[in-house]
Amino acid sequence: MRPVRGRYELGSATADLGFEALSNNDSLSGHEAKEVLHSLRHATNGGLVFLYLKAPFGIAGRQCLDMSVGDSDLEELGMTPRDVLSVTRSLRTGASGRTILAYLSEDIQQRVAAEPIPEEAGPGVLRDSGKFLNSLAEIRDVGYGIGRQECMKDWNSCAAPIIHRDTVMGAVLLLKPCTVMPEVPESVIDRTVTAGRDLSALGGWTTEP
Template sequence: MGHRTAASQSTAPEAAQHTGQARRSTAAAGSRTHGSGHAERVFLVQTAFAELGGHAHGPGEIAEFTGLDDSVVYRILQSGIYQRIFERVDRGLYRLRTSAAQLAFTALDHRLDGAQTVLSDLREATGNGLVFLYMVAPFSGAQRQCVDMAVGDSDLAELGMTPRDVLSVTRSLRTGASGRTILAYLPEVLQQRVLAEPVPDQAGPGVYRDNAALLASLAEVRDLGHALGYEECMAGWNSCAAPIMWDGAIMGAVLLLKQKTVMPKAPDDVIEATKEAAAVLSRHGAARPGTDA
């Protein structure tokens, strides 16, 4: 389809591999340059678990990723067990405790206050488009979840949408403008997990089925700051999405959806309105300075 960016089948995996190697080199270089303090080393170890993904990792793997000595990593892991940061799941293997997730939920508290107003304003600014708020699913970093919407008096069933369309098909990050928007900013390890997934059977005719083309579209999303979808989730519906970023991390996306007959191509004012709504929600979640002097 005309909206897709052409990409070589062979170069995309190589580019992903080089990106991963560069990220590991950067992490290691950063640890040697800036990781002299104990706090910095602890943060590097925590970050390694998040970047590497997977079930559990050993001190040697963490040391290689961070550039720290094996003995330093081992001491941090042992101390973290007592501090309830890490847990040992097998001989020589560790993972982050669920207390890390509890901290994340605490950080999310109240950050979506006023989201409905933002979504309703976007609906009005775009001539009554259907607006959805997707966030990274809390129990899987490689899926999304619809948490709010502004559709006015529209009956989604009459528009040809079912709960499966909203909740099931659109859960995949490789499907739809909002899915690709979130996917574009996720760590490589999570991107690779999504690329290994099959395309949902109920996806629309415009879905990206080729992984090389999908990867190229993610680079375009990062360059432009938004994604355009053409019948990706459902036949007859086009979309525009923009990322919600909190403290430099992707948290979700705002999605504007219109029928293809009404919006064969998203005009500039729709794109800008969608990006502004996402920017407002990003500012809601941004770190705020303390009130103490």
């Protein structure tokens, strides 16, 4: 928009356009990134793998960019493929949400911690805001997040950050039924962290926060 007199002014939609351009970057939406997701799924014997990016600027949320789920019917997760790919989800719950939030500013962390718990959250969601905030510091220390029936009932998860220089851009998430993965083993953690590093490395990215 251009005022009657003076320079052009960039509207709020400019940030959304920038995010859209980033989301369509070949480094994350191309064949190489998809192969990273497939490799993580196969290496962990058939987990469900999702690639999340931060939601458009100004919104503390996450948005699914891609996935590797094999022949799984996503309706067993209570959502359709359209929902997964298009719906912005809260950072207040889930290993991927907390992993992204762990690398954001303290102000944003405090704001998200004060948000209501999403209705669709699982029984393992961290309802106490103090424990929730402490979990973010732990994620920063170890470099990954663990969710125990946090996003949804009967599913455990592991997430690792995707970093662009000194900015977190998203997270890679592995989900498995808690009957199959009652505790997240070190091998799954290692594979998930490696996938996060591989995705961060695409296009000259770095894993260092």
